[in-house]
Amino acid sequence: MPRDPFRAAITTAVARVRRHYRPATTSTLAPTPHPYAHALGLIAVVVFGAWLGLLVVGSVRTPVGPMDTTMTLRPSLTGGTKINVAPLGALELRSHIAPVRLDVDVDRLDPVRSEALVQHPERLSGLQEEVGSDISTGTRDLAVRSCVAVVSGATALGLAVYRRPRRALAAGGLALALLAASGVSAYATWNPKSVLEPKFSGLLSSAPSVVGDARSIVTEFDVYQRELARLVTNVTKLYDATSTLPVYRPDPATLRVLHVSDIHLNPVAWQVIGSLVRQYDIDVIIDSGDTMDHGSAVENGFLDPVRDLGVPYVWVRGNHDSRLTQTYLTRFGNVHVLDDGRAVDVGGLRVAGIGDPQFTPDRSVPAQGAAAERLAGMRLASALRAQEQAGTPVDIAVTHEPDAARETDGTVPLVLAGHVHHRQNELMPFGTRLKVEGSTGGGGLRALQSRKPEPVRASVLYLDRATRRLQAWDEITLGGLGLTTAEVSRHLPEENTPKESPSPTTPTTSP
Incomplete structure (x- = not known):
């Protein structure tokens, strides 16, 4: 006898409801979430x-x-x-x-x-x-x-x-x-x-001009609300300028040093350096080496734009710069080549430096490693002490390799280096500040082999003209190959950071 479809459906529905309301046994319980x-x-x-x-x-x-x-x-x-x-x-x-x-x-x-x-x-x-x-x-x-x-x-x-x-x-x-x-x-x-x-x-x-000059940074930056008011004032004037940004008026009591390094044959670097020289009214450029890639004579023409920068150019040899490179640069009237602890007076500063003892593109000579760098740093430190004893102390020392720079601790207020293609800032145990710059050439042509573009880096150092001590510095970072980003960050040495608020004064304005 054929089964009634309607009765079968009712039976099935009732069974499902009973199963739903039937007390669950251990075997039918769903897994309890943790x-x-x-x-x-x-x-x-x-x-x-x-x-x-x-x-x-x-x-x-x-x-x-x-x-x-x-x-x-x-x-x-x-x-x-x-x-x-x-x-x-x-x-x-x-x-x-x-x-x-x-x-x-x-x-x-x-x-x-x-x-x-x-x-x-x-x-x-x-x-x-x-x-x-x-x-x-x-x-x-x-x-x-x-x-x-x-x-x-x-x-x-x-x-x-x-x-x-x-x-x-x-x-x-x-x-x-x-x-x-x-x-x-x-x-x-x-x-x-x-x-x-x-x-x-x-x-x-x-x-x-938004952040003011180095002297105002030290004397006027005290509390957050006060400087926020100063910031609002500057932004107001920026808006008021509309089509042009305000002109930066340098403080006559401040020396401006542009630190560049590791250009590695990137021609864009000269345009960046020239722009920074004009924008920041730079007094001296210090290049801590590796301007070239192979140090060959055919590369020397790449250095010609240095003559047109319009300011003194202090240079030390890097491990990619040959003696041919060094000799070629000595022909330029505005270039001061530092080697073997030689010191020069330039732009109101006394600067000494030593070239990298190793020329790594020459594979016929085995690399001597960090030991050779430290030995070069010791020779520079000895020259700095001699300058101190002679009554002509050095304000800034320059090497290419940071290992060499660390050997000058205690003999000079500030030492500059490069080589590692990224920034480092270190106050060493005996009081010397080590500043390592990144690659102003964005790693050079070798950056094309990297997955991501290497940024173009340079720094503007602000030094007091009277004491020739570092007051502040701006780190400029530009996008590498194919990028158009730009960042500037202001920094102060710990010893120049205000420890307490000065007495209230009428705030000054800067354009």
Whole structure:
């Protein structure tokens, strides 16, 4: 007898419902998720929900002096503060270490307020108080808005994922706790003098006047709000210039030295060096070697642009530079070749150096390694001590290899080197500061063999004309082959960083 299809369907449905409500036995239980999986899932919901909340509603519009800005908290692994000044570029400050970064976007310059400042410079004296008040107000509003944003975002996402109000509220509470912990971390690591070492990108990297001269850095940079007011003033004037950036007016009490190294036959380096000489009003160029690749006579014509740079050029031989290279450079009137501890007075400085004892392209001579470099450094140190005893102390020593440079510790205030194609900055045990420059030629033609372009690097050193001691330096980093990025970062030696705030004075302005 054929089975009734309708009755069979009913029977099957009832059986399924009974199985669903039947108490589960041990054999039919589904695998219980590990507690860690629950925790990781909750953390993911909290972090993602908080991020969505900040993204959607976690920003505030607030005036800062003559500018209208938008302040936002963003998740970050390194923290810090980023000030976006469209279309001029951005400034990055290592202001704190926390999993959140403060982004400040300059939306526009209020024409009424900015014109009042430009037309009446005397009003700048009260700008620091106004900016400090604006920043405090904006920060408080941002803190409240961020709390609401992270709690709302995490709670909403928790409700959508878990569909349980208790679990959703737990996600919101955990998000608030995470934000509070981030705030405590930011407060504990807050660095008010981070503005002493800003990193510039975009068109701002072409405007050294934004950070002022070396003397003002040492005497006037004290607290964060004061310098933020100074920064706002400079940005105001940058906007007012519109089509041209302000001209950098060098401080007559400051010597400017351009440190380059490891050009390696890259002709672009001469254009970069020439531009930096003009832009920064450089007094002296110091090249710590490896200008060539093979040191052959046929390469010597590459050096001819040195004669047209318009400033003294101090050079030491690198391990890719031959004696032929050295002899060719001695023909140029503006070039000072240093070797065997020779010292010269140039641009108000006394500089001594020694060439690299090894010429590595010559494979017929076995490499002597670091021992030969250290021996050369010892010879230079001996020459420096002799200069000191003769009453003509050297201000800057130059080698190519850092191992040789380290042997001069205690005999000179500053020693420059290259060779390693990346920057190093080290205050050695006996007081000598070692500065190693990267490749101003972006690694030269050999960079074509690398997967990623090597940046073009150079540094501008600011030295006091009276004491001839290092006051500050700017590190210039340009994108390598095929890249068009530019960064300038300002640095101060620890011994020149202000330890306490000076007495209040009327702030000065620079173009």
